[in-house]
Amino acid sequence: MSHDPTPISDNPAEFTLDPVIAARLKLNDAGLIPAVVQAVDTREVLMMAWMDTHALAYTLATRRGTYYSRSRDEYWIKGLTSGNVQEVTDVALDCDGxxxxxxxxxxxxxxxxxxxxxxxxxxxxxxxQ
Amino acid sequence: MSHDPTPISDNPAEFTLDPVIAARLKLNDAGLIPAVVQAVDTREVLMMAWMDTHALAYTLATRRGTYYSRSRDEYWIKGLTSGNVQEVTDVALDCDGxxxxxxxxxxxxxxxxxxxxxxxxxxxxxxxQ
Structure with a gap:
């Protein structure tokens, strides 16, 4: 008898960031950090978006590029509706967090x-020019 | 008799952004816009910094990578003291400005x-991992 793997939750709010990582983040007044997104193959800079600690925790746990939409005030799992998903290979924090x-x-x-x-x-x- | 070329000002505050470009920028409440900096040769994402309209105008006019330091509350012409200068080849505004x-x-x-x-x-x- 086979079992399906546990499905991945679509709710980043359920994910909590490792406190060791959280302690190194410098969030802005809205609790967000900018995320620069780069393509691993072409090295293009694709976009800039924002994460809160739940979006970052979810991204680290699931490797789904996930952000916080300031305009819509909600989590945004990239490609969940469009199909234009991001499979995350690396995440790095910068020198001043x-x-x-x-x-x-x-x-x-x-x-x-x-x-x-x-x-x-x-x-x-x-x-x- | 030869003349030296006009020296480049080291004061970004003297530079005003083209109003056509300024109208397309969405600055944050502090009047700043994030700038993602990428190396043209290696395609590495080097850093993320902030610009106000004067820093952007200065960067466009002089091709010196120039930012606004939030912690020091002053303009920061990259490499002016360290020698680690940035010669700007391209600047692009993103889809939502x-x-x-x-x-x-x-x-x-x-x-x-x-x-x-x-x-x-x-x-x-x-x-x-």
């Missing part, structure tokens, strides 16, 4: 516009 | 610790 770098395998476009990255559409300066 | 991606030729380490990047020292998750 106030930014995380999340490295991912990105399925489809990372941007809500459908573009590959959020930085494709609006160049302000280029090499030849 | 609240983050800039700055691509640079980085001389020396980008991190104040001397490390190549600010994300080298504190991995929270890796591929094999």
């Amino acid at each position: 106030d930014t995380v770098l999340v490295t991912v395998h990105q399925t489809g476009g990372a941007c809500h516009t459908g573009a590959r990255t959020c930085f494709d559409a609006d160049p302000l300066l280029g090499p030849g | 609240d983050t800039v991606l700055v691509t640079v030729h980085q001389t020396g380490g980008a991190c104040h610790t001397g490390a190549r990047t600010c994300f080298d020292a504190d991995p929270l998750l890796g591929p094999g």
Whole structure:
């Protein structure tokens, strides 16, 4: 008789961050930390989003790129509805503990516009300008 | 008789952002926007810092990576004292206007610790963990 593996919860609020990691984070006044997201294969910077401790705990536990939407005031498991999921390979905290770098395998476009990255559409300066 | 070129000002406060660009920026309550900095050659994400409109205007005009230090409450022309300068090749605004991606030729380490990047020292998750 076989058993299905335990399904992964879709509720980041149920996940609590390791206190050793939590003690090293410098959250902003809203309890958030910026997360820079980079593609592991192309090395493109895909997007910048925000995490609270539950989103970070959930990302570390499940390897699903997961953020906190300030505009919608809710957790946002990237790709849960669109299918454009992020499988997280690495997470690193920066030297002063106030930014995380999340490295991912990105399925489809990372941007809500459908573009590959959020930085494709609006160049302000280029090499030849 | 030769003339030296006009020296570049070291005071970003003297630089005003193009109003067309300024109108597209979504600054936070402190008047700042996060800047993700990436190396043009290695594609490493080097650091995350903050800009106000003067720091961005100065960066666009001079191609010197320039930020606003929240802790020191002053402009910070990267490498002006350390020599670890950033020559900016590209600047891109993201899809919702609240983050800039700055691509640079980085001389020396980008991190104040001397490390190549600010994300080298504190991995929270890796591929094999």
